[in-house]
Amino acid sequence: MGKNSAEVVSIGNELLIGHTLDTNSFWIGKKLTQLGWKLERVTQVRDSLEAIKDCVNEALRRGPTMLFTVGGLGPTHDDMTLRGLSLALKRPLDLNAEALHLIREKYALLDRAPSLNRFRRKMAKLPRGSIPLPNLVGTAPGVLTKIGRTTMISLPGVPSEMKSIFTRSVVPVLRQAGAKRPEEFRVRIVGVFESTLAPVLARARRKFPMLYFKSHPKGRETGVRSLIELHVYSTGEGTSKTIKDALSYVLRELRRTVRTPRPRGW
Amino acid sequence: MGKNSAEVVSIGNELLIGHTLDTNSFWIGKKLTQLGWKLERVTQVRDSLEAIKDCVNEALRRGPTMLFTVGGLGPTHDDMTLRGLSLALKRPLDLNAEALHLIREKYALLDRAPSLNRFRRKMAKLPRGSIPLPNLVGTAPGVLTKIGRTTMISLPGVPSEMKSIFTRSVVPVLRQAGAKRPEEFRVRIVGVFESTLAPVLARARRKFPMLYFKSHPKGRETGVRSLIELHVYSTGEGTSKTIKDALSYVLRELRRTVRTPRPRGW
Numbered sequence: 015m016g017k018n019s020a021e022v023v024s025i026g027n028e029l030l031i032g033h034t035l036d037t038n039s040f041w042i043g044k045k046l047t048q049l050g051w052k053l054e055r056v057t058q059v060r061d062s063l064e065a066i067k068d069c070v071n072e073a074l075r076r077g078p079t080m081l082f083t084v085g086g087l088g089p090t091h092d093d094m095t096l097r098g099l100s101l102a103l104k105r106p107l108d109l110n111a112e113a114l115h116l117i118r119e120k121y122a123l124l125d126r127a128p129s130l131n132r133f134r135r136k137m138a139k140l141p142r143g144s145i146p147l148p149n150l151v152g153t154a155p156g157v158l159t160k161i162g163r164t165t166m167i168s169l170p171g172v173p174s175e176m177k178s179i180f181t182r183s184v185v186p187v188l189r190q191a192g193a194k195r196p197e198e199f200r201v202r203i204v205g206v207f208e209s210t211l212a213p214v215l216a217r218a219r220r221k222f223p224m225l226y227f228k229s230h231p232k233g234r235e236t237g238v239r240s241l242i243e244l245h246v247y248s249t250g251e252g253t254s255k256t257i258k259d260a261l262s263y264v265l266r267e268l269r270r271t272v273r274t275p276r277p278r279g280w
Numbered sequence: 281m282g283k284n285s286a287e288v289v290s291i292g293n294e295l296l297i298g299h300t301l302d303t304n305s306f307w308i309g310k311k312l313t314q315l316g317w318k319l320e321r322v323t324q325v326r327d328s329l330e331a332i333k334d335c336v337n338e339a340l341r342r343g344p345t346m347l348f349t350v351g352g353l354g355p356t357h358d359d360m361t362l363r364g365l366s367l368a369l370k371r372p373l374d375l376n377a378e379a380l381h382l383i384r385e386k387y388a389l390l391d392r393a394p395s396l397n398r399f400r401r402k403m404a405k406l407p408r409g410s411i412p413l414p415n416l417v418g419t420a421p422g423v424l425t426k427i428g429r430t431t432m433i434s435l436p437g438v439p440s441e442m443k444s445i446f447t448r449s450v451v452p453v454l455r456q457a458g459a460k461r462p463e464e465f466r467v468r469i470v471g472v473f474e475s476t477l478a479p480v481l482a483r484a485r486r487k488f489p490m491l492y493f494k495s496h497p498k499g500r501e502t503g504v505r506s507l508i509e510l511h512v513y514s515t516g517e518g519t520s521k522t523i524k525d526a527l528s529y530v531l532r533e534l535r536r537t538v539r540t541p542r543p544r545g546w
Contacts, residue, residue, distance in 0.1 A: 055326075
C-alpha cells in the first residue's frame with residue numbers, strides 16, 4: 015500500500031448481528047480523508063481470538079502506514095483485542111506500569127472504594143513494546159504498537175472514547191505526515207439516466223486521470239426520478255487550477271451531451 | 281467456516297471516505313441473524329479491480345456458505361464488481377441473454393426512446409455460469425454465482441434495490457437451509473461498573489457455554505453514569521428452556537453480587 019494509507023479492523027459481534035451500526039470506522043474514514051490520508055479497507059469481525067488474529071495479520075501483510083483496531087479493549091471476557099494482537103504479533107502480554115497508573119487514576123475518580131481486580135488490571139496488559147494512549151472519557155487506554163513500517167493504534171469501541179483518543183493522540187501523528195488534503199466538488203443532476211451520463215464521465219476520466227469521478231444514483235432514495243449526485247475529487251495530485259479546468263470541462267460536456275441538464279449546486 | 285455462515289464484501293469509495301455509512305451490510309447482518317444465519321465478516325473496499333478481486337478470493341478461501349457483494353453493478357466506469365468477480369473466478373464475462381432482457385424491459389418502461397448503449401449492456405455482462413436476479417426497483421440485476429460450496433450473491437448498492445432483491449430472491453434460499461433462529465434477551469443495568477459485572481459474566485459463561493453474553497457500556501453515550509446493556513443470546517444450540525434457566529441464574533447472580541442492582545427490562 016502507498017504512503018499515508020490506512021486500514022480499520024472493527025471488532026464486535028454487535029456489528030455483525032445488526033445490533034450496532036459501525037459509525038466508528040465511518041467517522042475514522044472521514045477524518046483520514048480530511049487529513050489527506052487514504053482509508054483502503056475496513057473489516058468488521060466477531061469477538062473471536064482466531065478472527066482478530068487473522069484479520070490483523072492479513073492487514074499487516076498488506077502493509078498500511080496506519081492500522082486501526084476499534085473495540086474489545088474493555089474489562090470483560092469478550093474484550094479480547096489485546097490477546098488477539100498478542101497472538102498475531104507473537105508478543106506476550108505484559109502488565110504495563112503506565113497503563114496501570116492511568117487506569118488506577120480513572121477508578122480513583124469514579125469509585126468510592128477503588129480496587130484493581132483482575133478484570134480492571136486486564137486493560138493494562140499490553141503486547142510487549144506497546145504504549146498506552148490516555149483515555150480522558152472512559153477507563154480503557156488506547157494502545158499504540160509499531161510493527162515494521164506500520165503503526166497500529168487500538169481504540170475502544172465506545173464512540174466518545176474512540177473519538178477523544180483519536181483527536182488527542184492520533185490526529186497530531188496524521189498531521190505530521192503532511193499529506194495534501196484533497197479538493198472535492200459535488201453536483202446534483204436531475205432528469206438524466208446514469209447510463210446516459212456514463213459516456214460523458216468516461217471521456218472526462220480519460221482527459222483528467224488525476225481526478226476521480228463517481229456518480230451516486232439517488233432518485234429511488236429521495237422520491238425524485240433520476241437524481242444523480244456526481245462527486246468529483248482529486249487523488250491528491252491535481253492542483254487547484256487543474257481541478258477548476260477539469261470541472262469546467264465536465265460541466266461543458268454535460269451541457270453539450272445531455273439535452274436538458276439541470277445541474278444544481280455548482 | 282460453519283454451516284449457514286456468511287460474509288459481505290461492500291464495495292465503493294464512498295464508504296471509505298466518510299461520505300456514505302454502510303447501512304447495507306448492517307441490514308444484511310440483521311436479516312441473516314433473524315433467519316438463524318451467522319455473518320462472520322464484513323469487508324468494505326474501494327472501487328478497485330485489484331482490491332475487489334483480492335477480497336473475493338480471500339473470502340472464498342474462508343469458505344462461507346453465502347458470500348454477498350454489495351455495490352458496483354451499475355452502468356458507469358467505476359461500477360466494476362462483475363469485472364472483479366471475473367478476474368477472481370477466472371471466468372470470462374459473457375453477455376447474458378436473460379439479464380439483457382431484464383434490462384431492456386426496465387428501460388422500455390423508463391425511457392421514451394430506449395437504446396441499449398454499451399453502458400447499459402455492461403450490466404448484462406455476467407461471469408460465465410452466473411444467473412441474473414430480477415431488480416424490480418432499479419435497472420441493474422443482481423447476480424447469483426455458485427463457486428464450490430459457496431453461493432455468491434451480488435447486489436446493487438442502492439439500498440432500496442439491494443433490499444428488494446434480497447427479500448425476493450435471497451430470503452427464500454436462506455429459509456431453505458432451515459437454520460434455527462437464535463433466542464435473545466437484553467437487560468439494562470444502571471449504577472454498576474462493567475469491571476464489577478465482569479466476574480459475574482465470567483461465571484455465567486462457564487456454566488452456560490451454549491449462551492453468548494456481551495455487555496455494552498452505554499453510560500457515556502446517554503449521559504447516565506454507568507449504564508450497561510447486557511445482551512444474552514443462544515448460539516442456536518440452547519433450547520428455550522435452557523435459556524430461561526440460564527437467565528434466572530444470571531439474574532440471581534447479579535442480585536447476589538452487586539449491592540444495589542437495578543436491572544430493567546426483564
